Amino acid sequence: MLKARTGKTRWQALGAMSGTSLDGVDAAMVETDGVEIFGFGRSDYRPYGSEERAVLTRALGQWGGDLAEAAQAVVDAAHRDILGGFPEAEIVGFHGQTLAHEPRGRGTCQVGDGQALAEALGRPVVWDFRSSDVSLGGEGAPLAPFFHFACARWIGAEAPLCFLNLGGVGNITWVDPLAEGPEAEGALLAFDTGPANAPINDLMRERLGVDCDLDGAVAMEGEVESGALELFLAEPYFARMPPKSLDRNDFSEMIGLVRELSDADAAATLTAMCAAGVAGGMMHCPSPPTQVLVTGGGRKNPVLMEMLRVSLDCPVRPVEAVGLDGDMLEAQAFAHLAVRVARGLPTSSPATTGVRALVGGGVVSRPEGN
Numbered sequence: 001m002l003k004a005r006t007g008k009t010r011w012q013a014l015g016a017m018s019g020t021s022l023d024g025v026d027a028a029m030v031e032t033d034g035v036e037i038f039g040f041g042r043s044d045y046r047p048y049g050s051e052e053r054a055v056l057t058r059a060l061g062q063w064g065g066d067l068a069e070a071a072q073a074v075v076d077a078a079h080r081d082i083l084g085g086f087p088e089a090e091i092v093g094f095h096g097q098t099l100a101h102e103p104r105g106r107g108t109c110q111v112g113d114g115q116a117l118a119e120a121l122g123r124p125v126v127w128d129f130r131s132s133d134v135s136l137g138g139e140g141a142p143l144a145p146f147f148h149f150a151c152a153r154w155i156g157a158e159a160p161l162c163f164l165n166l167g168g169v170g171n172i173t174w175v176d177p178l179a180e181g182p183e184a185e186g187a188l189l190a191f192d193t194g195p196a197n198a199p200i201n202d203l204m205r206e207r208l209g210v211d212c213d214l215d216g217a218v219a220m221e222g223e224v225e226s227g228a229l230e231l232f233l234a235e236p237y238f239a240r241m242p243p244k245s246l247d248r249n250d251f252s253e254m255i256g257l258v259r260e261l262s263d264a265d266a267a268a269t270l271t272a273m274c275a276a277g278v279a280g281g282m283m284h285c286p287s288p289p290t291q292v293l294v295t296g297g298g299r300k301n302p303v304l305m306e307m308l309r310v311s312l313d314c315p316v317r318p319v320e321a322v323g324l325d326g327d328m329l330e331a332q333a334f335a336h337l338a339v340r341v342a343r344g345l346p347t348s349s350p351a352t353t354g355v356r357a358l359v360g361g362g363v364v365s366r367p368e369g370n
Helices: 002-006 050-059 066-083 114-121 131-135 145-154 197-208 214-220 226-233 263-284 302-311 329-342
Strands: 011-018 024-032 037-047 091-102 107-111 125-127 161-166 169-175 188-195 292-295 316-318 363-365
Touching: 011 066, 011 329, 024 066, 024 329, 037 066, 037 145, 037 329, 050 066, 066 091, 066 107, 066 114, 091 114, 091 329, 107 131, 114 125, 114 363, 125 329, 145 161, 145 169, 145 188, 145 329, 161 263, 161 329, 169 263, 188 263, 197 214, 197 263, 214 263, 214 302, 226 263, 263 302, 292 302, 302 316
Parallel strands: 011 091, 091 125, 161 292, 292 316
Antiparallel strands: 011 024, 024 037, 091 107, 125 363, 161 169, 169 188
């Protein structure tokens, strides 16, 4: 462990996240000991170009081979570009890019070479966060809940609340901030709620040649097709008890459900599907949350946010309302988790991924000679 090598527990940590929406790489600094957040530092964003995104899109669902190798080259180059601009970072949390996720089958596949990145940056890199969890029977996702617990403490929360991440896939973390720690029984519950931005973005690219439904403008003009929404909610996934997780393409047939609809009605229906998945998931919470704090790109969609406010029985606000950065929360999470791995602390639990016991995921790679 790095602690044993240096005696250090409080780090200037840099985290990076390349999510299922395939938009680009987020990078953010956090000062943390892996338990407490002491402050947030600089952040940056490196978008993928259209050719890079096309390479990544072709590789989705791959477990190896030429397409996965091409995707890894894109991921590694993009991360070298952005992470090299943070000389103050003492340790790096590198998530990589998820190509396939099948925890009850073949496992999980994230591309990205942490050792090569450590050599390029000249500092320790923590990566491959999911494999240990999956090998011990966990879902391998979501991984941000232990960080969400630290965020709840940082904002001074005194009652249960939820963090809702609306990226390509939606996931929710119920937090009891009064628990002794994130690994304590009853402190957390986490799971994927269903598809979020991924199918909406795919629809926009297919129909209109744009990356997303900016400000929900297309959905705002449409009406929800109730029959398609009912078919969506009949999927067996929603009846499963959490913890549970999804691959980006698990609900790829959603596009088919709206194929005959107009652009506006299709966008409105896919947006309603995202909100309905979240609303259905709330019944699994151990107790009603006092608020839902939304992070990820979905919080910028006013149509989606209004659907959530109508369907949930508590205030729904973007995380900026409590002083957090919804664009960078996932990247910050992997900065925090990197320090936990370096200190030998757990990063997931039975309540967050369904793993059989507390597990500390992640591999620490150091530059040659360090």
